[in-house]
Amino acid sequence: MAEDGAAGGRPCPICEEPLYKRHCKYVCPQHGVIMDCADTFWN
Incomplete structure (x- = not known):
């Protein structure tokens, strides 16, 4: 699992850039x- 501030997780649904997890x-x-x-939809 990604640490806070790490990128490379799920892609942005708008532009497909990797999302950062912050808190x-x-x-x-x-x-x-x-x-x-x-948001239970994304889990």
């Missing part, structure tokens, strides 16, 4: 926060 959020470098790990 309990997945962040796209282009679009900002894409999803929260509490």
Whole structure:
């Protein structure tokens, strides 16, 4: 599992860039926060 700040996880649904995991959020470098790990749809 990726550590906080590590890239290479799920792709951004908008631009396909690898998302960074920050705390309990997945962040796209282009679009900002894409999803929260509490969103059951993404788990």
